[in-house]
Amino acid sequence: MRQLSKSKIIAFRQCPKRLWLELHRPELRDDSGSEMVFAIGNQVGDVARQIYDTADDGRLIDVAEIGWDAAFSETAAWLSGTPAPLFEAAIRIEGALALADVMLPEAGDGGLRWHMLEVKSSTGVKDYHREDLAVQTYIATAAGIDLASASLAHVDNSFVYPGGGDYQGLLTAVDLTEEARSMAGDVANWISEAQEVAALTVEPEIETGPHCSAPFDCPFRHHCDQNMPSIEFPLGSLHRVGPKKRDELEALGYDDLREVPDEMLSPVNRMIKKQSVAGEAWFDAEGAATDLAPHTGTSYFLDCETIGFGVPIWKGTRPYQQLPFQFSLHIVSHDGEVEHREFLDLSGEDPGEAFAQALIDHCGTTGPVFVYNAGFENGVMRGLADRFPHLATGLLSIVDRVVDLLPIARNRYYHPSQHGSWSIKAVLPALCPELSYDVLDGVKDGHAAQRAFLEAMAPETAPKRKQKIERELLEYCKLDTLAMVRIWEVFSGQRDLV
Ligand code: SF4
Numbered sequence: 001m002r003q004l005s006k007s008k009i010i011a012f013r014q015c016p017k018r019l020w021l022e023l024h025r026p027e028l029r030d031d032s033g034s035e036m037v038f039a040i041g042n043q044v045g046d047v048a049r050q051i052y053d054t055a056d057d058g059r060l061i062d063v064a065e066i067g068w069d070a071a072f073s074e075t076a077a078w079l080s081g082t083p084a085p086l087f088e089a090a091i092r093i094e095g096a097l098a099l100a101d102v103m104l105p106e107a108g109d110g111g112l113r114w115h116m117l118e119v120k121s122s123t124g125v126k127d128y129h130r131e132d133l134a135v136q137t138y139i140a141t142a143a144g145i146d147l148a149s150a151s152l153a154h155v156d157n158s159f160v161y162p163g164g165g166d167y168q169g170l171l172t173a174v175d176l177t178e179e180a181r182s183m184a185g186d187v188a189n190w191i192s193e194a195q196e197v198a199a200l201t202v203e204p205e206i207e208t209g210p211h212c213s214a215p216f217d218c219p220f221r222h223h224c225d226q227n228m229p230s231i232e233f234p235l236g237s238l239h240r241v242g243p244k245k246r247d248e249l250e251a252l253g254y255d256d257l258r259e260v261p262d263e264m265l266s267p268v269n270r271m272i273k274k275q276s277v278a279g280e281a282w283f284d285a286e287g288a289a290t291d292l293a294p295h296t297g298t299s300y301f302l303d304c305e306t307i308g309f310g311v312p313i314w315k316g317t318r319p320y321q322q323l324p325f326q327f328s329l330h331i332v333s334h335d336g337e338v339e340h341r342e343f344l345d346l347s348g349e350d351p352g353e354a355f356a357q358a359l360i361d362h363c364g365t366t367g368p369v370f371v372y373n374a375g376f377e378n379g380v381m382r383g384l385a386d387r388f389p390h391l392a393t394g395l396l397s398i399v400d401r402v403v404d405l406l407p408i409a410r411n412r413y414y415h416p417s418q419h420g421s422w423s424i425k426a427v428l429p430a431l432c433p434e435l436s437y438d439v440l441d442g443v444k445d446g447h448a449a450q451r452a453f454l455e456a457m458a459p460e461t462a463p464k465r466k467q468k469i470e471r472e473l474l475e476y477c478k479l480d481t482l483a484m485v486r487i488w489e490v491f492s493g494q495r496d497l498v
Contacts, residue, residue, distance in 0.1 A: 002198050004191065006098040006135050012194035013131055014216060017206040019197050021220045029219040039454075043311040044121040044155060045101060047167045049087050052102050052117070058085030063099070079114060079145055083107055093142045096191050100136060106148045113148035116140055117173060121310045123157040123320065125174050128215040133176055134183035138191075141184070149177040155310055155319045163315035170311065170319065209250075210243035233257045233276045237419040238269045272420055281415040281430060281497075288412040288491035295368035295403050299488065301330040302363070302371050303480040304380045305449045305473070314350035316387060324380045325351045325453055328477035329362050330485050338485070344473055346466060348457035353391070356384040360394035367401065372424045372484055374404035405487060412491065424483055432486040433498060437479060442472035449473055 002023070004012075012019035021028060049060065059078060063071045071090035078086050083105040091098050102117035118133050120126075129152050137150045156172040197204060208225060212218045233256050235246045254260045258277050262270050275282050306322040317323060329341040341362040345351035359381070363369060371377040381399050385392035410422045415430030425437055425445065437444050443452050455461055456469040489495035 001095050001195055003092060003095060003097050004194055004198065006096070006132065006139065008198075009096065009135050009187075009190055009194050010128070010132055012197060013128075013190060014214075015206060015211050015218065016194075016197045017204045017224070018218055018220055019194055020200060020204055021223065023198055024203070025223075028223040030222050031219050041121045041310075043309075044171075045119055047170060047311050048102055048117075048119040048153065050165075051167055051171055052104060053085045053087075055084070058087060060087045061090055061099075062088070063090060079103065079112075081112065083112055091140050091143045091145065093139055095195055096135075096139050098136050098139045100140060102153070108148075111146070113146045114140075115148050116145075116150045117153045118151075119171065120152060120154045123155050125152050125154060125176070126215065129154075130176060130179060131183070134180045135187050135190070137177075137180035138184050138187040141181075147177075149175055150180045151175045151177070157319045159312075160318055161312035161315055167311065210247060214243070231256050233416070233419070235260075237272065237276075238265070239272060239420045240266075241269065269420075271414060272416075275414055276416045279416060282413065283497055284412040285491075285493065285497070288408055289493045291408045291412070292488070292492045295370075296334070298334060298364065298367035299332045300363055300367060300369040300401075301332070301481040301484040301488070302359075302369055302377060303328050303477055303484070304377055305446065305453070305477055306380060307450050307453055314352070317350075321383065322376075322380060323350075323352060324355050324384070326449070326473060326477055327355065327359060328474075328481040329359075330478075330481040331362075331364075332485060340478065340481075342474060342478065344470065344477075346453065346456040346470060346473075348459070352384055353388050356381075356388055356391045356395055359398065360391060363398050363401075365397070368403040369398055369401045370403050370405055370484055370488060372404070372409075372480075372487075373406045374402050378402055405484060405491070408491060409487065424480065424487075427487065428483045431490055431497065432483070435479065435483055435486060437476075440472070440476055440479065442468070443476040449476060 008019055008022060011022050049058070052058070059082075061071050061075055066074070068090065072092055075086065075089045075091060079089065085105070086103040087101065089100040089103045091100060100116050101119040104115040104117065106113045106115050116136065118129070118136055120129055122129070133150055133152055137147065140147055151173040153171040153173045155170060159170050161167070208221070208228065212221055212224070218224075235241065235249055235254065235257055238246075238257050249260055249264070257269070257273055260273065262273070265273060271282060304324045305326040306324045308320040308322050309317075310319055312319055312321070314323065325346075326344040327342065331339040331341065333339075343355055343358040345354060378399050381395045385395040406422060409427050413427065413431065415427075417430050418426040428435055428437070443449050452469045452473055456466045456473075461469075486495065490497055
């Protein structure tokens with residue numbers, strides 16, 4: 001019998017085929033895009049050791065350094081007699097193993113007992129965390145560890161980092177002991193069912209569906225999709241149609257949104273269907289021009305890039321708070337002259353105040369400030385106003401001038417190539433094919449911008465690499481605001497729709 005790790009058992013819970021592929025075809029995994037999630041998880045894990053080892057007498061079991069056999073024996077020895085915290089405790093039973101993030105001693109009359117904590121980088125308890133803790137609790141209990149309690153520790157997003165490396169208060173623990181214990185029978189079944197799947201000699205036949213992206217994006221999606229018939233307008237291209245409704249439509253035999261009867265679709269999805277059937281764009285030019293008519297004078301086009309740290313690194317900031325590090329600003333005067341301004345700070349120091357000051361300096365005092373998705377840029381500027389009260393008046397006066405191009409695009413324009421999305425990257429190629437994110441080198445979307453920012457601010461990044469990243473980030477953000485200028489020109493009637 002194989003020894004299945006907790007993560008393999010959780011993979012089985014998502015999809016038996018995923019478990020089989022993890023074990024038998026691991027080379028098919030595609031982990032691109034998940035590095036950031038892992039990095040945040042590691043940072044939270046590191047900080048947990050500081051938080052739960054205040055006396056600095058704990059021990060980390062480092063499997064990579066000492067190997068599995070030593071990890072199991074040293075964990076067992078520690079838990080049987082050392083009343084101090086243990087991190088990454090390696091525990092095994094027949095058929096399963098787990099690494100417990102934190103084990104805290106609880107001395108009592110009956111001898112040494114343990115409080116087990118699973119540390120998560122999320123800001124609350126999710127359903128799959130409950131299963132995760134139940135598996136952990138089952139393995140620890142079956143291994144003979146005297147568990148006093150089992151909790152899930154997650155990030156408290158109201159925590160404000162006071163600086164100086166002090167993270168007390170970053171994590172909040174939720175006691176789930178009874179719930180975890182009550183699931184013991186289920187966990188035993190999951191382990192034995194997972195063992196049956198692991199022993200299969202051929203890949204199980206399971207179709208893709210909503211389970212492929214919940215609770216995690218499955219890293220085998222590409223493999224499972226490759227033999228699927230390609231659908232030109234899949235149901236996923238419907239606007240704001242969740243997995244439940246998609247399942248309902250699929251159960252009725254609809255794969256392509258063009259097959260779905262009109263009466264089952266919202267007005268916007270009827271329009272999407274109509275244009276997809278016709279294969280042509282819909283544009284309410286008069287309506288778009290009317291929407292933009294009140295916004296005259298010098299026009300500003302603003303886009304911000306932000307980063308959120310699970311473990312805040314800048315004093316006065318909260319976990320996952322969106323902190324701006326870059327903006328691009330195109331300025332179009334009333335006579336059509338175009339200027340460009342930009343800000344980017346890759347120093348690794350808190351860029352907030354300099355960003356806010358530069359924004360105030362470049363945005364003038366009158367004229368519309370066009371953005372694409374006002375909730376985001378307004379949130380950035382309001383967050384800066386809270387953090388830097390002496391700049392609040394200037395920032396909030398820019399917020400007052402913000403005009404959102406997104407609802408205008410959503411209400412006035414659609415091309416079938418958008419596939420149900422009005423993101424600027426979906427609208428731009430249809431509206432202005434001469435501008436394309438494909439020509440960019442390296443950074444082509446917001447997530448890539450965040451990854452590039454993290455790499456550039458890391459002290460070990462070589463200066464040459466940092467310069468390349470700087471160029472890529474500047475080019476990327478500049479294209480975002482140039483795209484807004486072009487969209488605005490078409491919508492306001494200054495440029496013909498091609
Ligand atoms: S992509 Fe979907 S069907 Fe394929 S292994 Fe992953 S979860 Fe299972």
